[in-house]
Amino acid sequence: MKWTERDIPDQTGRTALVTGANSGLGLRTAEVLAARGARVLLACRSPERGRAALDRVRTAGAADLVPLDLADLKSVADAVAEVRDRVDRLDVLVNNAGVMAVPPGRTADGFERQFGTNHLGHAALTWQLMPLLRTTPGARVVTVSSLAHRSGAIDFADPNFEARRYSAWGAYSQSKLANLLFAGELDRRCRAAGLDVTSVAAHPGLTSTELSATMAREQRNPLLAIGAKITDVFSQGVARGALPQLYAATAAEVEGGGYYGPDGFRGLAGHPAPATSAPAARDERAAARLWALTAELTGVAPDPS
Secondary structure, eight states: OOOGGGGOOEEEEEEEEEEEEEETOOOHHHHHHHHHOOEEEEEEOHHHHHHHHHHHHHHSSSSEEOOOOOOOOHHHHHHHHHHHHEEEEHHHEOOOOOOOOOHHHHHHHHHHHIIIIIIIIIIHHHHHHHHHHHHTTTEEEEEEEGGGGOOOOOOTTTOOOEEEEEHHHHHHHHHHHHHHHHHHHHHHHHHHHTTSSSEEOOOOSBBHHHHHHHHHHHOOOHHHHHHHHHHHHHOOOOHHHHHHHHHHHHHHHHHHTTTTEESSSSGGSEEEEEEOOOGGOOHHHHHHHHHHHHHHOOOOOSSSS
16 A cells, blocks of 8 residues: 555644745645644745745644744744744654755855755754654654755865865755755664654655756756756656655654655655665764764754764
């Protein structure tokens, strides 16, 4: 039997936070969780798009909007304070938001934009939400990675492209590999600390979202725009693409440290199943090194330490 949204257990009484919930995979994830009974916190950067998403999700169930810009560590801290003020439990954290193959740019704190947004921002958010997660029985953290992690490498000497030549796809792949390393290290440290918190990762395969169009628009490249439209023709829809992260967030059989994605050819499309990550994503020494580097760069105390 293939796993579908119909297999999601009742989420009544549970609270979930989804980053990047204003569109695409994040919006679909928020809608489905709310429809299953969860109270969903939509963490969005754009107030206008966030309010539109909130109106849509509220037609399915209970939802609230939390301002969050992952490219600004102060915004991350402010969002954490707001979440902790609003709720006393957090059952699911879905680290979904991200940017893809964008032109050179810096976050508010001076980090390379993709590494800073996709990895550092989510790591800082997760660590600061751990007081809620660790006191919620069976809490789960889902970090969304990508097939692109397979070509990624962490340059520990220059993760922010300050000395080496910038590569849009190289930076994206690095950030997606960092997502997987972080998810695995978080799970190992939670287990070592005896916490009832499970950390897993997921990827959507080849899914038609706004990321490709945004990438083409920001790079002002008409060929990329044409390529994005062609890719969309062969991509699966958002409803199918969101299934792996919904599975990772709710399925009882999910295992800590696991990685889930579509079960079709090369993981491009299909139903949720265990996915195979690149050897670099399973390097525990690199994961521990990234954990320490992330703490150094963000100034956020890791939790668990």
